[in-house]
Amino acid sequence: MKELVGTIVAAHGRHYLAEADGEKLQCVTRGKKTNVSVGDIVHLKKTSPDQAVIEKIEERKTLLYRSDQYKSKLLAANITRLFIVIATEPSFADDLVSRALVAAEAAGIEAHLILNKTDVEELLPRARERAALYTNLGYPLHEVSAKRHPEHALATLLPLMQGESSIMIGQSGMGKSSLVNLLVPDADIAVREISAALDTGKHTTTFTRLYHLAGGGSIIDSPGFQEFGLYHLTEGMLERAFVDFRPVLGGCKYYNCRHLAEPQCAVLGAVGEGKIARIRHQLYAQLLHESSQTLY
Numbered sequence: 001m002k003e004l005v006g007t008i009v010a011a012h013g014r015h016y017l018a019e020a021d022g023e024k025l026q027c028v029t030r031g032k033k034t035n036v037s038v039g040d041i042v043h044l045k046k047t048s049p050d051q052a053v054i055e056k057i058e059e060r061k062t063l064l065y066r067s068d069q070y071k072s073k074l075l076a077a078n079i080t081r082l083f084i085v086i087a088t089e090p091s092f093a094d095d096l097v098s099r100a101l102v103a104a105e106a107a108g109i110e111a112h113l114i115l116n117k118t119d120v121e122e123l124l125p126r127a128r129e130r131a132a133l134y135t136n137l138g139y140p141l142h143e144v145s146a147k148r149h150p151e152h153a154l155a156t157l158l159p160l161m162q163g164e165s166s167i168m169i170g171q172s173g174m175g176k177s178s179l180v181n182l183l184v185p186d187a188d189i190a191v192r193e194i195s196a197a198l199d200t201g202k203h204t205t206t207f208t209r210l211y212h213l214a215g216g217g218s219i220i221d222s223p224g225f226q227e228f229g230l231y232h233l234t235e236g237m238l239e240r241a242f243v244d245f246r247p248v249l250g251g252c253k254y255y256n257c258r259h260l261a262e263p264q265c266a267v268l269g270a271v272g273e274g275k276i277a278r279i280r281h282q283l284y285a286q287l288l289h290e291s292s293q294t295l296y
């Protein structure tokens with residue numbers, strides 16, 4: 001049969017759904033390979049009218065992933081933008097936001113923050129104050145209220161996503177689903193279609209999926225997660241993935257400085273002067289520790 005080229009639009013365990021020539025095909029990999037990601041461009045060989053085998057993954061422009069001590073988990077391939085959803089309530093974790101930013105920098109993906117639930121006015125000043133840690137680093141912040149001002153939210157976000165391949169991530173409860181439903185009016189139908197095709201049963205929200213946006217572009221919605229391990233990043237990748245470190249890199253006394261306790265370290269100097277936030281440096285130290293713990 002002829003070879004098809006398609007895009008992976010959903011992944012659930014080792015089951016994948018690809019879109020090729022406007023059709024959806026259930027796909028499997030050859031052997032035990034699990035290195036396929038939503039967003040991957042794949043070469044397929046049809047095995048039945050709605051099934052195929054993934055023969056080849058095209059070289060990725062970008063790859064966003066997280067990892068723990070034992071293995072890495074691919075989040076999205078070929079994306080150009082990452083949107084991190086935070087909210088006035090529940091309170092968001094700086095640790096997760098910074099980790100996602102570091103992952104984006106390491107993968108060469110442009111990162112944006114979305115502050116949702118601006119209608120919760122009494123908590124807005126505090127949320128803005130906390131978000132300033134990131135806007136001061138140069139990351140754009142877009143304020144919206146998916147519930148109270150949906151048209152405004154759409155008018156703010158859609159232009160940022162049109163023509164781009166994006167992923168939206170966030171802790172549970174930030175309102176990511178509400179935003180996806182605004183951006184993709186038929187998301188519910190698509191999810192039901194996908195979960196039927198992947199046979200995911202009741203676990204309809206536990207898989208990553210790609211939606212097409214009106215006017216071009218796509219958005220990947222991934223399940224909320226509580227941890228964002230970055231064990232796969234090497235020391236050299238780490239220091240460069242902290243945008244706030246970049247201006248002083250190369251200024252340390254020792255060329256192989258790890259910026260932890262070395263004398264005349266330019267990074268520690270900048271922390272002392274308040275030019276680098278202490279909580280960012282603490283995360284850096286934690287990530288450095290994690291990167292030395294990998295077992296794969």
Ligand SMILES: Nc1nc2c(ncn2[C@@H]2O[C@H](COP(=O)(O)OP(=O)(O)OP(=O)(O)O)[C@@H](O)[C@H]2O)c(=O)[nH]1
Nearest residue numbers: 117145146147148171172173174175176177178224
């Ligand atoms: N006040 C207010 N509540 C909102 C807004 N957007 C979403 N919510 C509420 O926040 C809660 C969480 O919203 P979801 O869209 O389910 O959030 P989620 O981030 O996808 O959460 P998970 O499904 O747990 O991953 C729901 O009760 C929403 O109704 C908003 O703009 N303002």
Ligand SMILES: [Zn+2]
Nearest residue numbers: 252257259265
């Ligand atoms: Zn140093």
